[in-house]
Amino acid sequence: MKSMLAELRECFSAALETAFGERGRGIDPLVKPSSDTKFGDYQCNVAMSLGKSLAMKPREVAERLVEGVSQVLSRGQPWFFVQIDGPGFVNIRLRREYLEELLSSIPAEQADDRLGVMPATAAQRQTVVVDYSSPNVAKELHVGHLRSTIIGDTICRVLGFCGHDVIRQNHLGDWGTQFGMVILGIWHIFAGRKRGEPAGWLEQGTTELAAAQQTSDKAVLDWLARTYAQQEKDLAADLEGREFEKFLREYVPTLDELLPAYRFVNAVETAAEKTGFDRTAEGKRIPLSAVSNYVVKMLQEGGEQNRQEREAWRLSIRASLDACNALYRRLGVLLVDEDVRGESFYHEMLAGVVEELKGRLATPTGAGDARAVCRLDKGAVCVFLEKPDGAPMFKGAQGDPLPMIAQKSDGAYLYSTTDLAAALFRISHPQRNRVEVTSRALADALAAKGGGLGADRILYVVGEQRLHLQMVFATIDALGWKRRAGRPDVDLEHVAFGWVLGDDHKPLKTRTGENVKLRELLDESERRARALIDENDAKRAELGLEALSEEEKRDIALAVGIGSVKYADLSQNRTTNYVFNWEKMLAMQGNTAPYLMYAYARIRSIHRKAASGAATAGAVLALTEPVEIALGKHILQLGETLEIVAHTLAPNLLCEYLYGLAAAFMRFYETCPVLQAGDEKTRASRVRLCDLAARTLRVGLGLLGIRAMERM
């Protein structure tokens, strides 16, 4: 079935046309849920705004509209009542029989779990590319990745449920300049093993260097000199890289081993740069501060002589992905290896992208709101974005035009270039949407990658890159990549989000000022959830409830712990910052995961007990008490909620819906006995209503990636 809201919109659209003919056609009827239940269930606010354009009193418009409605409704069974109120509000109250009918029509759980929500029609159906999570290789996931990962995941689930084709893309940072350091780090691990260094020697080295920095410049220079000498010796011992290559064939790195090595290299190079070490010592083949840059060049050159670098790179990606996947599984996030299309994937397209920019944007080009021109500036390939009047779209600190740089003066490509390549790959499709490019190199590279994904909509779930994305989007617009003959433009959206803050209202950090590791955050949450569960064990015994097994308690702790962290995040407005607070997110009261999960467990408890009694599958649903009507109505609003979430990409609206649903159930539960209902018919009806409420909660929580537990 369609959502009640959609049905009402259709009905009022038709009524507008009936009442006002041509002038009433194509007007949004402005139907929405009522601001207050005393005004009914929904309201139509179109009369006030229409009064002006029709030169009529709003009240009169409303009266004619209501007449139109009754004509439309006269074709069938009336399913709602209308009443004009105030300046011209049309208040809508749904008939109880209609609600009962809709609820009854929801198929049994065995048939499907859509709860009557209709998937998108063929015409509405979109291919949506969702770019989210996107961690960097050789860095551990921290709270900074939390929002992108779980918001992106929820969006994927919701769009998928709504019937769209969702293509998840994990835009892994696997090609940046930091890779020189990672590979060099692996080389240090190799050299250390060969020398027989004890475990943890790289951490110790970093600590020593930090200590030297606290002491004096001289101490730092001495330390660097020793390190450099050792490094030169190790390099000389395996100049051909044969031993290193052999080592790589058998080496299985873990992220835990890679991270200290990376930090070591980073610390050494930073210190060498800062102290001017490279200038003071004679006869160096490569400056100590630039070894990793050199390694990056070797990696990016490719070729037979650099295959060790490539192999080390590959190993570091594998290790990072293993660590990420473990966390994704733990978080209940859908991302898998097949969704990974890192920056390196687009490497072969970059030269073509620059060629395309130079060719297509040689002179100011672009229809719409953005014009772009590509030219060399200080040796770099730059795209200057302009407004239609020729004024620069973006300005620097001195008011000078700020370009998007596609290629550095040293020839290296940047993430802008990669993002353009990725956008082309996502938009283009070998059959559905062949984007025309003039660069042969780009066309060939794209074809070699299969021709692209054919997105109608691309969502960038990334924080903190507004300016960059605006530039990239404007460039794409100017290049004409979004436009499609006979179809709407491809829609590119930056799904931005706010910071996770600590108690001090500053970005959440550990006491030592480091990013909080996601792994440790989840450990803590599970630990706290377990404490809550243990606390309630005693109460369970008092109440004579079935005891939970140790295994069950452990499982519940995981679900509550992870669910609470996710729900706390998803229930916030996506765009604003929020303060992270353990007590609040694990509280049983209010808009929290435990509250919703508890409501579900309570219903399931009824269900288990009812199952032993009379069968209720085909029971007649009768909503008698006000709380029953409220609950039933709420259940039926899942579809329209998801429509809004799919459009606004605001998971907090789904959370709000589920909280309202759980609260409606709790109210029902307080006043309406189910198993002890007065008569068999009422009992059967209520059991069925409970079942629908439980399924709605479970499906809704599922769309947030949160497991509903049978018992708590």
Place this chain on the structure above:
RNA sequence: GCGCCCGUAGCUCAGUUGGAUAGAGCAGCGGAUUUCUAAUCCGCUGGUCGCAGGUUCGAAUCCUGCCGGGCGCGCCA
């Protein structure tokens, strides 16, 4: 300096494309229970929606200016 985001109850936050008397939770106060899981429910108290103008039938929401906070502003991602 310029650009973007934010400012709502003591605290943490909601508030779909402008709609009727601005809502939750926590905290505070007061109630309900021989429980279908009290990890609950109900009530009360609490607001110049940062400030000042404007747009209109109507503004927390749109526009302008100011105050306060955050982020960004050429070869990092």
